[in-house]
Amino acid sequence: MKKIKLRKMKVVPKKETHCKITLPPKGCGFFPPGVCENPVLQLDEVGAISCEGIISGRILCDFRPLQGVTVNLKSSFDGLKFEDDTPVTDSTGRFSTRVTVVPGTQITAGVKITATAQVGTVTLEDEITIRVDCIVCLNPLLTLNPIPDTVGCRGTQLTGKLTCDGVPIAGALITFTIQSASNKVIAAPNPAITSADGTYTAVLVLFPDIDEIITITASTMIGGKQVSSITRQVTVLCVKCQNLSITLSTLKRNRISCRAVISGTLSCDGQPLANRTVSLTGSPILQFLPSNPITDDEGVFTSVIAVDPGTPFQPASFTASATVDGKFDSVTVDVSAGCLPARPVMTLEIPEGPVTSNGGKIMGQLTSHGFPLKGVEVELTTSHEQVLFKDSKVVTGDDGRFAAYIQPNQGIIGTVKIKAVASVGEKKKSVRKRIRIGS
Incomplete structure (x- = not known):
């Protein structure tokens, strides 16, 4: 039998393995990523x-x-x-x-x-x-005045007063707490500051799409004491317009003679709309001043319709329209409009007593068919070269009135004629008066 010789095998000791510490991700726990930078x-x-x-x-x-x-x-x-x-x-x-x-x-x-x-x-x-x-205040009292039962999109004022033992407190901060499910109501400013008489004023501001009942409480800390007003409850309603309505007041006999003032109201869902633009259009003979009036706090708008002098009376119409939240409404009125040829009438008012070297004021008015004529130039002259007007040419205002100052030189005594002349279209109107001049 053949013998097999075995080789000696070298035994290599196993290499020792040490525990490794794995650091957590950068910025975790107690291992900040580096020094404080900011x-x-x-x-x-x-x-x-x-x-x-x-x-x-x-x-x-x-x-x-x-x-x-x-x-x-x-x-x-x-x-x-x-x-x-x-x-x-x-x-x-x-x-x-x-x-x-x-x-x-x-x-x-x-x-x-x-x-x-x-x-x-x-x-x-x-x-x-x-x-x-840290004022001495035994009995602080903070009031919140009554608020309308229903408040629309334009909001309302919040007012009240702070007193300590009956004395008004100025400079205190009044904070408003509003309980609202939608959080679409705020008071501005919040806090408000009391004035010298202890009163404060803020505005309740509504954001769109709100219809709920809220509560409002005013509070402050004075003399180390917390004091609050009674809590007011109010319905706030500010939703997108559903039923827009525009109305116009009735003109007398539906007739416009030279000019007329028209007015109307813009509302939505029964509530007046403030700060909204209304568009006025109409027949070519009608002029609107202004043509795009803005509604006031009550939703009311006004404008003047004018017709040029010499325009024969004829059928005409005008329309007031508005668009709110995509809703449109308009109203049209049929009228008879015209303006007879101008018949200017001028008045002249002079001082009752003598006009001295200190000067005097001459006033007057220019009208036609009972309506004031605006923007018409009036020329003023005197019969004495040493008695002059400071401004010999003046222009009538919105009410047709004009004014000028007459200035005599020192030492002038007597009666002087003054004359005012205005041109309205092809017609001229003049008025003469006598004034006394004294030193």
């Missing part, structure tokens, strides 16, 4: 402190809280005291301290609270402006 100090907004309150804030770096940072707090008003003017940030980066106001302090606005801190080589700073007080 530290930020933020003071919380306060608004007002009455007798006592809290000043707080936080420090972040690269959007992460910084713990153990000392914050230095200062006030521009000596009557505000910090319980701890060097608070230290906690694990959430926040800091806070209690503050008190010296008793008897009247409402003081513009108090600046400054916070500073050092993070590495960076100095951080933030500042807020507040009002402080």
Whole structure:
């Protein structure tokens, strides 16, 4: 039998394996990605402190809280005291301290609270402006005046008064709390500030597509006491227009003689629409001033229709129209319109007594068929070369009236003739008067 010789095998010891620590992802847990690059100090907004309150804030770096940072707090008003003017940030980066106001302090606005801190080589700073007080007030009273039962899109005013022991309080912040399911109602401004007589004013503002019942309460902190008004309940309604309606007032005998004033109302779903544009169009002989009137708070619009002098009377019509939230409505009125040839009438008013070297005022009016003539030039002259008008040519206003000043030289005594002449179309109208001149 053949023998097989075995070779000796070298045994290699197994290499030792050590545990490896795998770091968490960058920025996780207690392993920040690097040094702080963008530290930020933020003071919380306060608004007002009455007798006592809290000043707080936080420090972040690269959007992460910084713990153990000392914050230095200062006030521009000596009557505000910090319980701890060097608070230290906690694990959430926040800091806070209690503050008190010296008793008897009247409402003081513009108090600046400054916070500073050092993070590495960076100095951080933030500042807020507040009002402080600690007046003696045994019986504070805050009222909120009645509000209409239903408020439309244009909103309404919120008014009331703050008193302490019967004395009006000025400069207090009045905050409005509105309970609304849709959150489509706000008060502006909020907070409001009381005036010298203790009253305040704000506006209830509605956003579109709201139909609900809300409650409103006014409140403030005065003399260290929280005081609130009674809570008012109101229906707010501001939905897109469904039933647009435009109406026009009736013209007397449906007749326009030279000019006429027209008015109308724009409403939707029974509610007047304010600050809306109405378009006026009509027959070629009709002129509208203005042609696109704006509705007032009651939804009312007005305009003047004018017809040129010399236009024979004839059938005409005009239309008022408006578009709101995609809804259109219009109304047309048939009239008889014209304007007889101009028959200018001029009046001239002179001073009752003598006109001295100090001067005097001459006034007058130009009309036609009882209507004032606007924008017509009137020329004024005198019969004496030393008695002159400061402006010899004047123009009539909207009411057809004009005025000029006459100026005699020193030492002139007697009676002087004055003459006013105006041209209306092809017709001229003149008026003469005598005035007395005295030193």
